Amino acid sequence: MVWWWAIIVILGTVFGVLAVAALSTMLERRLLGFFQDRPGPNRVGPFGLLQVAADAIKMLFKQDWIPPFADKPVFFIAPIIGFLAVLISFGMIPITPSWSVAGHLNVGLLWVFGMMGLHVYSVVLGGWSSNNKFALLGAMRATAQMISYEVFMGLSLLGVVMTAGSFALSDIVEAQKHVWFVIPQCLGAVVFFIAGIAETHRLPFDLPEGENELGAGYHTEYSSMKFGMFFLAEYAGMALIACLVTALYLGGWAGPILPPVVWFVVKAFLLLCFFILLRTALPRPRYDQLMAFGWKVLLPLSLLNTLVTGAVLLLRAGA
Numbered sequence: 001m002v003w004w005w006a007i008i009v010i011l012g013t014v015f016g017v018l019a020v021a022a023l024s025t026m027l028e029r030r031l032l033g034f035f036q037d038r039p040g041p042n043r044v045g046p047f048g049l050l051q052v053a054a055d056a057i058k059m060l061f062k063q064d065w066i067p068p069f070a071d072k073p074v075f076f077i078a079p080i081i082g083f084l085a086v087l088i089s090f091g092m093i094p095i096t097p098s099w100s101v102a103g104h105l106n107v108g109l110l111w112v113f114g115m116m117g118l119h120v121y122s123v124v125l126g127g128w129s130s131n132n133k134f135a136l137l138g139a140m141r142a143t144a145q146m147i148s149y150e151v152f153m154g155l156s157l158l159g160v161v162m163t164a165g166s167f168a169l170s171d172i173v174e175a176q177k178h179v180w181f182v183i184p185q186c187l188g189a190v191v192f193f194i195a196g197i198a199e200t201h202r203l204p205f206d207l208p209e210g211e212n213e214l215g216a217g218y219h220t221e222y223s224s225m226k227f228g229m230f231f232l233a234e235y236a237g238m239a240l241i242a243c244l245v246t247a248l249y250l251g252g253w254a255g256p257i258l259p260p261v262v263w264f265v266v267k268a269f270l271l272l273c274f275f276i277l278l279r280t281a282l283p284r285p286r287y288d289q290l291m292a293f294g295w296k297v298l299l300p301l302s303l304l305n306t307l308v309t310g311a312v313l314l315l316r317a318g319a
Helices: 003-035 051-061 072-092 108-129 133-156 158-164 169-174 186-199 224-249 260-281 287-318
Strands: none
Touching: 003 051, 003 072, 003 224, 003 260, 051 224, 072 108, 072 224, 108 133, 108 169, 108 224, 133 158, 133 186, 133 287, 158 169, 158 186, 158 287, 169 224, 186 224, 186 287, 224 260
């Protein structure tokens, strides 16, 4: 890759992620309005299309208040860590055969999981540095939830890695030329997607932000753009999970007639819409139910998927 094309890809990926994270807020409001039979945002600009700009201006001009009892340096850096961890993860996503920052990296999938693990620090440090008992409680719940469901995410992907024979996301996409992995790895795909929902704290798994008992959870004391960065990280995380599912299970850019980038965007967009549909369709479980579901249901299923995949591959090799 020549240097000027590498710069274009890096800048395009960064600004693309920022744009997707911002526009996802508008997409969610419009789809929630459609699903719930109400108008949605329709006051700012034609058809409410300038609502995103209005929200950004509002956040920029809100008072950036830091509690006097907070650990100020940690309080400041916590939301930055979360957003950067998600943003850097996008460097491993191969949008097309030629558009990827480091999609051919042979440890790309491990890098993504490393960054997702780093995102936990943003949550726990944000709640701890606030010196607020409700924020700390929300951070502890979020940390336990994220670390637990990362285990199931990793185990659910072992079948994909064994089948493709590589940790590079571009190699995994290329291995799906004949059949998408969502068919032979349907169990792993379901486990991965459910774990991805919990990893991004999206409904019905938004227990760290349970309004009834925690207020806003780990970011209770945040305001202005620091508060906005937590939400940008959440929506960027939704897009990251959608892109990962597309690349790992839905063939990535593969598809007939249309250009590769169109196929990738369409698949990821439909998954984002499904993320939003779950918010309207499912109730929030209790926290103990969430953790029990992970360790008692998703863990055995992900292990079963790994064992069956390994057995099938060994039988094929023997044959």
